[in-house]
Amino acid sequence: MALRLKQTYPRLSQSFYSGDDILFQSRCLLGMHLCTFIAGRFTSGAIVEAEAYQAPDDKACHAYGNRLTKRTEVMFRAGGVAYIYLCYGVHHMFNVVTGPAGKAQAILIRAVQPEEGLNHMLQRRKMSKVNSRLTSGPGVLGQALGMHTQYSGAELTAPQTKIWIEDRGFPVEESKIQSGPRVGVASAGHCATWNWRFWISDNPWVSRWRA
DNA sequence: CGAATGATCGGCT
């Protein structure tokens, strides 16, 4: 059993999360390591695909028009908390809330390249061997990492947090970042054309909707 | 209180 090297790498800071440039932050997240320590199981993966959502003008955002509900409330908090919601009754979708308090915006993590805790991910996904279906897509990624709506609002920078993001010092080159329209938001009018989806070009773990 | 909706996935063809 290998030692769990928790805290070996620096976590993204509060100042990063509270920054107010969500497209820049979305690009920055590519290559960062999303980690969870849930039910005694450590799992991690490198972020390879992300999408930005920003109220009040973004029709695809749950907080469009600054709609404040019990579910969207966490998006209005200061950056650095998790926004996790249930989609189609089964998928727990993980987002990173960014920006100052009062401004609802979040980045959906759509795919990760699995790194640590592969056995736990396989078990949670009921799979026998690793392939791109393990973590390529927001729903399956959430399942593999043990995400659950009960953790919505979790503070990513808290000392004992179950969910956090590490900078392991391998930034993705600007030239390898591609962008395009977001997935599944065709009904969002002109917002559907915004290139607010970012991914690492030629990375096999990017979700199947790759452009 | 009832009904529509959805930032998706896996199985089947």
Next chain:
DNA sequence: GCCGATCATTCGA
């Protein structure tokens, strides 16, 4: 490539 599951959330009556 297509199709249906599945349920919390939201909104309107």
